[in-house]
Amino acid sequence: MTRKVAYADRRALRAERQRSERRDAIVRAAERVFGKLGYHAASISEVIDAAGISRGTFYLYFDGKDALFLELIERFIGLVTGALTVVDPASADPASHILENVQRVVDVAFEHPELTRVVLRESRGLNEDIDEKLDRLYGFLHEMVEGALINGAKSGLIRKVHPPVVATALIGAFKEVLLRNLAPVGSLDGRKELAAELFEFGIRGLLVSR
Amino acid sequence: MTRKVAYADRRALRAERQRSERRDAIVRAAERVFGKLGYHAASISEVIDAAGISRGTFYLYFDGKDALFLELIERFIGLVTGALTVVDPASADPASHILENVQRVVDVAFEHPELTRVVLRESRGLNEDIDEKLDRLYGFLHEMVEGALINGAKSGLIRKVHPPVVATALIGAFKEVLLRNLAPVGSLDGRKELAAELFEFGIRGLLVSR
């Protein structure tokens, strides 16, 4: 009896692994397809062709196109939030902490260029669930950046700015730079340089400090 | 005979005027519809309903949905490029010149919020013609900003940066701030303050100048 159970368990385990592998394969295929064509131009047919599965199999793993895209969004959000650590303003060197955050986000974007592209480009207004998730992500990012701005101002490192606008500006700068440098068009492809440049831009701005 | 010709001319003239008025009405309707629903969710049906014309008439004025959208893009591009004047680095006060440019672009966005939204949001990857036009716009903007960065560096006003990346960052910052402030969500709605904040952000950056 014990033997039988163990056997069944092992089988179930393998099935579970296979299942999650397949799910992953679909998501990776979707990443490629959506990344290349965008949400609208991409059809389920293309996803299943890329994943090498049948029509029905797709619906075994996802409730539909929107659900699949939501999963992509969630993965991206997970990657980005996982890359960020909240900066302690009282720490010895908050700036280098920020640089590390920047570097890790840049790394995420370079490692998942299609995913990054599709999420940054056309993820708004497709579906309530998706919008909500993104609202939460941007809310989180805004809070983080605004917090840093406010703390920096308090400690006299940063000049007084309108935090919501400047946070928006910084986030937009980030998005655009990443988007444009995923498929290098006469621009930086060294991640380090890119991260450094972004950091410098955000922190120091453009004027020569006198 | 002369009389007749004159008469025909006047008629042709009126027809021409009518034609261009109608075309305009369609574009304005499209601006509203696309702005509210986005390119994909908006159907030709909605555009023609909003314009108060028939289905067939629409195709008398435009080659199709994409051609209509291209026209929108072109109008936006015209507005933006029309708002910008090239900054002469040798001028007495290049900075205030830049601020004026910023202000005028902000004005354009505030005067055409739907148009701005739809162009900034989901205009990429729909159609080759559209992409090309946008590429040209962004090329122009990049050149302009990069030029200013380089000139600023030459004259010692601006620190040495990687111009393409920083130009991209600035453009992205602009896009995001405008997008987010078209429908004010707890943010600035005074155009002047917004332009000033953007200008300060771009030029001075965040660090307190010492």
Place this chain on the structure above:
Amino acid sequence: MTRKVAYADRRALRAERQRSERRDAIVRAAERVFGKLGYHAASISEVIDAAGISRGTFYLYFDGKDALFLELIERFIGLVTGALTVVDPASADPASHILENVQRVVDVAFEHPELTRVVLRESRGLNEDIDEKLDRLYGFLHEMVEGALINGAKSGLIRKVHPPVVATALIGAFKEVLLRNLAPVGSLDGRKELAAELFEFGIRGLLVSR
């Protein structure tokens, strides 16, 4: 101007007529297709093939399969209720009045055999709207028959029965006889005889009157 309006009017009129003719053609095609295959086995493809129209045209006239079927049901209900006149119990000869009703319903069934078949067979439980319409029809029929039973009992012509059950029985008898005799399978096809037999069955029952 008057001329133009008249012209436009005539055109609109003809368009209207064409429109309603086409709608009718679709309904008639649906009658045949649903009648032969039943609701489930029939696909929109078959209906549009039978109607000689394109896929899109169908959706120009009907919201979908259910809406088309609802129209069929409504037509049938209209025919049946149109065939029935309420019997005045105080009239000189209520029985012959009833016979006339029976005859007219039989006529309806013979003139629309496919429609009758599909409605009587498998119209329940497909859709709320449809169920509601049918509930109303059956409610009407029940009231009518029960009323006749009660009046007949009052005037001493009919023995005392449980009206709801007997009304149900009579309606069921009708349905089955019609259903079976639409495509004559060794049975009556003369409408008059059928109506007479049904009437006799319902009124006199089976026992020899003594």
Place this chain on the structure above:
Amino acid sequence: MTRKVAYADRRALRAERQRSERRDAIVRAAERVFGKLGYHAASISEVIDAAGISRGTFYLYFDGKDALFLELIERFIGLVTGALTVVDPASADPASHILENVQRVVDVAFEHPELTRVVLRESRGLNEDIDEKLDRLYGFLHEMVEGALINGAKSGLIRKVHPPVVATALIGAFKEVLLRNLAPVGSLDGRKELAAELFEFGIRGLLVSR
């Protein structure tokens, strides 16, 4: 050796019993599911869930959805035909014999309401085999009722009618009354009264005997 064979036999026997039990469980589940949702709305998924078996197992016991439904039909036919005994016209009291038959059929319907509903409602036109079985059932019922009508006419108890039509009418009356009274909607639920009413309706008809 003998021992071993006996052992194997016992094992085979038990397997056989298990097999038939499982088959039965599936049929009972199907009865519930089809009864509640109808043939079309019910999916195999729902049946296997209700039966607590796996997808593949189902196809080990039945050739498919139609075959399962055929089994249901056959069970119903078995119940109905098992409830009926041929009435000997020469017997002392043929009428009470008929009443007993009616009562037993009513009992069957009340004991298997879902099965009765699904068979009476939507069993036609799904499949040739099914139609054939039902044709045979109805043929049997018709013969029986027609025989009774003819015999009754011979013995002078029943007036001369067109037997096929009246038999159809009686069967239809039965079906409708049962269908409507399985889920009592302001109607009889006492089986005895229902059977009595049906019997009276069928035998005596409606006129007051004079």
Place this chain on the structure above:
DNA sequence: GATGAATGAGGATTCATTCAT
């Protein structure tokens, strides 16, 4: 025997575009 993941034919519906009037 039992399982359940995989299959793919089939169905309903949408919408940009055309063209006869």
Place this chain on the structure above:
DNA sequence: CATGAATGAATCCTCATTCAT
């Protein structure tokens, strides 16, 4: 010129059935 009915390619999704484990 204007109209709007007609078109049909394209898309998403379901579910009965199969088959490797």
